[in-house]
Amino acid sequence: MNLSKILKNGFLILIASLVLTACATQKKVSTGKMQGDVYTGTDSVEYLASGVPDRVFFATNETVLTTASRETLRKQAAWLRKNSNINVVLEGHADERGTREYNLALGERRANSAKDYLMTYGISSDRISVLSYGKERPVDSGSNPLAWSKNRRSVTVKAN
Amino acid sequence: MIFRHLIILLILLPIKAFALVEVDITRGNLNPLPIAVSPLSIDEKSKISFEKILKKENIGEEISTIVENNLKQTGLFNSLDKDAFLQKPDIANLKPRFEDWNLIKAQVLITGKVSFVDEKLRVEFRLWDVLAGREMMALAFTTVPSNWRRVGHIITDKVYETLTGEKGYFDTRIIYVAEEGPKTNRIKKLAIMDQDGFNNKFLTLGNELVLTPRFSPTNQMITYLSYFRNLPRVYLLDIETGLQEVVGDFPGMTFAPRFSPDGKKIIMSFAENGNSDIYTMDLENRIVERITNHPSIDTSPSFSPDGKKITFNSDRSKYQQIYVMDSNGKNVKRISFGNGLYGTPVWSPRGDLIAFTKLHKGKFYIGVMRADGTGERLLTENFYQEAPSWSPNGRVLIFYRETKTNSKGEGFSAKLWSIDLTGYNEKMVETKTDASDPSWSSLLSN
Numbered sequence: 001m002n003l004s005k006i007l008k009n010g011f012l013i014l015i016a017s018l019v020l021t022a023c024a025t026q027k028k029v030s031t032g033k034m035q036g037d038v039y040t041g042t043d044s045v046e047y048l049a050s051g052v053p054d055r056v057f058f059a060t061n062e063t064v065l066t067t068a069s070r071e072t073l074r075k076q077a078a079w080l081r082k083n084s085n086i087n088v089v090l091e092g093h094a095d096e097r098g099t100r101e102y103n104l105a106l107g108e109r110r111a112n113s114a115k116d117y118l119m120t121y122g123i124s125s126d127r128i129s130v131l132s133y134g135k136e137r138p139v140d141s142g143s144n145p146l147a148w149s150k151n152r153r154s155v156t157v158k159a160n
Numbered sequence: 161m162i163f164r165h166l167i168i169l170l171i172l173l174p175i176k177a178f179a180l181v182e183v184d185i186t187r188g189n190l191n192p193l194p195i196a197v198s199p200l201s202i203d204e205k206s207k208i209s210f211e212k213i214l215k216k217e218n219i220g221e222e223i224s225t226i227v228e229n230n231l232k233q234t235g236l237f238n239s240l241d242k243d244a245f246l247q248k249p250d251i252a253n254l255k256p257r258f259e260d261w262n263l264i265k266a267q268v269l270i271t272g273k274v275s276f277v278d279e280k281l282r283v284e285f286r287l288w289d290v291l292a293g294r295e296m297m298a299l300a301f302t303t304v305p306s307n308w309r310r311v312g313h314i315i316t317d318k319v320y321e322t323l324t325g326e327k328g329y330f331d332t333r334i335i336y337v338a339e340e341g342p343k344t345n346r347i348k349k350l351a352i353m354d355q356d357g358f359n360n361k362f363l364t365l366g367n368e369l370v371l372t373p374r375f376s377p378t379n380q381m382i383t384y385l386s387y388f389r390n391l392p393r394v395y396l397l398d399i400e401t402g403l404q405e406v407v408g409d410f411p412g413m414t415f416a417p418r419f420s421p422d423g424k425k426i427i428m429s430f431a432e433n434g435n436s437d438i439y440t441m442d443l444e445n446r447i448v449e450r451i452t453n454h455p456s457i458d459t460s461p462s463f464s465p466d467g468k469k470i471t472f473n474s475d476r477s478k479y480q481q482i483y484v485m486d487s488n489g490k491n492v493k494r495i496s497f498g499n500g501l502y503g504t505p506v507w508s509p510r511g512d513l514i515a516f517t518k519l520h521k522g523k524f525y526i527g528v529m530r531a532d533g534t535g536e537r538l539l540t541e542n543f544y545q546e547a548p549s550w551s552p553n554g555r556v557l558i559f560y561r562e563t564k565t566n567s568k569g570e571g572f573s574a575k576l577w578s579i580d581l582t583g584y585n586e587k588m589v590e591t592k593t594d595a596s597d598p599s600w601s602s603l604l605s606n
Contacts, residue, residue, distance in 0.1 A: 061479065063434070096562070099503035099517050099546045100371060100597070101416040102473060102480055104385075104392070105429065105436040105457040108413055112434030131390060132413055132431070136369060141343035141569035143543070 038066055039149035044139040048156060052079045055155040056114060060095070060148070063109040065117055073114055076156055077121035087159040090114050092132045095148035100134060107132030114154040129159065192238035193323065196266035197228040199242070200285065201249040206276035213305050220249065220274045223283065226312025227270065227319070230330045230356060234320070235585035240266055249273075258293045266290050270319060281305045285315055287322060297322050309358055314605055329551035330355060333601045334558065335373045335382055335399075336576060338362060339594040343565070343572045350384060352399060355600075357590045363399065372416065372547075373397075375601040377509075378423030382599075383407070385415045394428050396443070407441055414439075416459045421467045427451070429459040438472055438489075451489040462506045462514075463487070464531070471495075471505040471514050471531070482516055484531060495533030504547050507531070510554035513581075517546040517559075526559050526579065539583040552602045555581055558589065560596040 033041030039057040046054045054076075056069035065073065080086060092111030094103035111130040119125055140147035200220035202210075210219040231237040246260040251271055261269050272285030284300040299318055303311060310331055317328030338351040350363040350370050363382075364370055373384035382397040394408030394417040408414025412432035419426060424443055429436045438451040438461045452458040456476035463470055471484045482496040482505045496502040500520025507514055511531070518525040518538065524545045527538040545561040558578045565572045574596045576589040589598075 096544065097519070097522075099460070099473075099480070101429070101460045102457065102475075102503050104371075104413065104415050105431055105459050108431040108436065109434040109457065116434070130412075132392065133369075136346070136371070138344055141565055141572060142567070143564040143569075143572075144567070147569065 033146060034149050035066075037145060037149055038068075039146070039152070040068060041150075044150050048076065048158070049079050052076055054157070055153045057149060058110055058152040058154075060097070060152065061106070063106065063113050065113055069114075070117060073117045074121055077118050077123050080118065080123050080127065081121075085160075087127045087129070089129050089131050089157045089159045090118075091137075091155045091157055092130065093137060093151055093153050093155070094135045095151045096135050096138060096143070097148060098135065103134035104132050107134045110152075110154045114156070192236055193267055194240055194265050195231060195237045195268045195270070196240045196245060196261055196264065196290075197224050197231070197242075198245060198247070198251065198269065198271045199224045199249045200271075200283065201251070201273040203273075203275060206274065209276040210274075210281070210305060214308060216308075219281075219308055220272075223274065223308060223312045223315070224270070224272075226309060226356070227316050230313065230316040231319070233356070233587065235580060236324065240264055256288055256290075258288075258290050261288075261290045268296075268323065270315070272315075276305075277302065279305075281308055281311065283311050283315070287319055309354065310604070313355070317603065326555065327553040327603070329553045329556065329600070329603070331604045332552060333375075333604070334576070334589075334598050335363075335375055335601070336560075336591070336598040337370060337373065337596045338591070339574055339596060340366075343569070350382070350397070351591075351593075351595070353591070360592055363397065363402075372597050374418050374549075374599045376419045376423045377421055377602050378419075381419075381423070383417040383419060383426050383428075385417065394426065396426070407443070416461065418462055420463050421465050427461045427463060427470065429461070438470070451487075452485075452492075453489075460504050464507045465509050465511045469507075469531070471507055473503050473505060480519075482514065482529075482533075484514075495529065495531070496536075497533060498536055506548055506550065508550050508554040509552055513554070515548040515550065515557055517548065526557060528557075528581065537583070539579050539581075540577075540586055545577070547597055549599045551600050557581065558598045558600055560598060562596075 038059050048054050052075045053072045056072050090111040092107035094106045115128050115130055138151040140150045200223055202220040216222050228239045232239050244264045267290055269288040269290050275282045280302045282302045286295055287297040289296050313331035316330040320328035332355045333352055335352045338349045339346050341347045347366040348370050349366040350373050353360040369387035371385040373382050380400045384395055386395045392413045393406050394414040395404055396407045397404040408428055410430050414428050414430050417426050417428040425440045427440045430439050435455055436457045436459050438458050440449045454476055456474050458472055458474045460473040461470050468487055469484055470487055473480055474483050480501040480503050481494055482502045483492055483494050485492040500518050502516050502518050504517045505514045513528045514531055515528050518527055523541050525538040526540050526548050529536040542561055543564045545559055548557040548559040556578055560574055561577050562574045574594045576595045576598050578589055579586040
C-alpha cells in the first residue's frame with residue numbers, strides 16, 4: 001500500500017461520507033435500524049473489547065465507509081494500538097442480491113476499505129489480513145432489506 | 161476409468177438424412193414430433209447374464225427408457241405410450257410393420273436389441289422414418305456392461321442429431337455444488353452427476369467451502385474455488401484420478417476460474433488490495449499473464465469458443481455490466497446497455513450468443529444477447545437465479561435458483577434448473593441435495 005493510494009482512499013471516504021450524511025439528513029429514512037439502506041442497529045454486532053464494535057456496514061453495492069463505520073474503525077484502531085500483539089482478519093461480506101463472483105470481489109473491496117482506514121490510523125498492514133466470503137456467510141437468513149443490510153459488512157476478527 | 165473402456169463403433173448403415181424436426185432458436189417447438197421407442201429386445205441367455213452383472217431385470221427396457229426420458233426432456237419430442245404399441249420388441253431384426261406404427265401416429269420409431277457377447281454389452285439400434293417407410297440410421301456398439309446408462313445417452317445423441325441436424329448433449333455430465341445446512345452456515349461439496357441426474361457422486365467432503373466448479377471443454381478436469389485453510393484459491397481437480405492442486409496461489413484471493421476453449425489455460429480473477437483484475441495461467445508452463453488492469457472490479461471472464469475474445473463482468477461504469485475484449489485485453493467494449501445490472505457472462509459454444517444474469521427492479525433474469533450486445537432476450541424471471549452454463553451444443557442453459565425465505569428466515573432452498581434457448585421448456589433438474597453453480601461438460605464421446 002503506497003501513500004498516494006492511502007491519501008486517495010481517505011479523500012474518497014471523506015467525500016462519500018459527506019454525500020451520505022447529506023442524503024441521510026434530507027431523506028430522514030428511518031426504519032428503526034437502517035439509515036438509507038445501511039444497517040445502524042446492534043443485533044448481530046459483537047465486541048472486540050468493551051465499547052469496540054467488531055463490524056461496520058455498507059450500503060447496497062457500495063464499499064465506502066459511513067460516518068458511523070469510521071467511528072467504529074477508529075475505536076478498533078485505538079484498541080489495536082493498545083494491544084500491539086493482536087493481529088486481525090477483516091472478513092468482507094455481501095448480501096444475497098448479487099451474483100456470486102461479483103460479490104466475492106465486493107466483499108474483498110469492503111474489507112479493504114476497512115483495512116485502509118485502520119492503516120490511516122496507524123495500524124500496520126502486517127497485522128491485518130483480508131478474507132472475502134462474498135454472500136456465503138450471511139448472519140441473517142432473511143430475504144428482506146433489513147436482513148440484507150446486516151449482511152453487507154466487514155467484520156474484524158482476532159487472528160491470534 | 162470408464163472413459164478408457166470406450167466403445168465404439170461399428171457403423172452399419174449410415175444414411176445421410178434430412179432433419180425431421182425444425183429447431184428454431186427464438187420459438188419453442190409447439191408440435192413435438194411423435195416418437196415410439198420400442199424396448200430393445202434381448203435374448204434369454206443375455207438377459208440372465210446382465211441380471212447377474214448389473215442387477216437389472218431387463219437391460220433392454222432400461223436402456224430404451226433412458227432414451228425415451230432424454231427425448232422427452234428436450235420438449236422437441238413426444239414419446240408415445242408403450243401400452244399402445246402393436247408390435248413386440250423382437251422386431252429388432254426385421255423391418256417394422258409401418259402401418260401398425262402409423263396407426264398409433266408415430267412418425268419416428270427406434271428399435272434395437274442388446275446381447276451379451278464376450279463379457280461385453282453389445283447394442284444395435286435402428287431409427288425408422290415411419291411415414292416414408294424407410295430406415296434413417298443403424299448403429300451398433302460394444303462396451304463394458306457397466307456403461308449401460310451411457311449407451312442410452314449415446315443412442316439419444318445419435319437420434320437427436322439425425323432428427324434435428326444439431327449435435328446432442330446427452331452423453332454429458334454436470335458438475336455442481338451440493339449444499340446442505342442452514343443458510344448462515346452452508347456446507348458445500350463438489351458433486352458430479354450424469355446429465356439426467358443419475359450416477360451422482362460427491363468429490364469433496366464438505367470440510368471447506370467450495371464454489372464455482374467448471375468443466376474443461378477438452379478433458380476430465382475441473383477448475384473451482386476452494387477455501388482450503390481459509391485461503392480462497394483457484395484449484396484444479398482431475399476427476400478421473402482425484403488429484404488436485406492449487407493453480408492460483410497468488411498473495412490475494414483468486415476466484416471465478418474458467419478454462420480456455422483448448423483447455424490449456426485457466427482464466428480467473430485475482431483480487432488484491434480491494435481491486436480484482438483478470439489473469440490467465442498457462443497450465444503447462446505456469447506462465448501468468450495479466451489481462452485487465454483497471455481500478456474497478458473485473459471478474460467472471462469467459463472465452464469465446466475460438467479463443468480470440470473474452471467476455472467479462474466489470475463495474476468500471478459504476479455498476480456491474482458486461483464487456484468484451486480481445487484475448488490480450490485490448491479493445492475493451494461494453495456490450496450491455498439495458499436497464500439494470502448484468503453479470504456472469506458466458507459465451508455460447510456456438511460463438512454467436514452470450515448468456516448472462518440480469519438484476520432489474522428486484523428481479524433476477526437469465527438472458528442471452530449477441531456478442532455485440534444486440535438482440536437481448538430474457539428467458540426467465542425469478543426472485544433469485546444466476547450462473548447460466550451452456551449445454552455443449554449451445555441449445556440449453558442450466559443455472560441455479562434460490563427461494564425467498566419467509567419473515568422468520570425459513571424456507572431457503574437452492575435448485576438447478578434448465579431452460580431451452582427459446583425460453584421454453586423450463587425444468588427443475590432433480591438433485592439429491594440442494595444445488596448451485598452447475599457446469600455442463602462437453603460430450604464424453606464423439
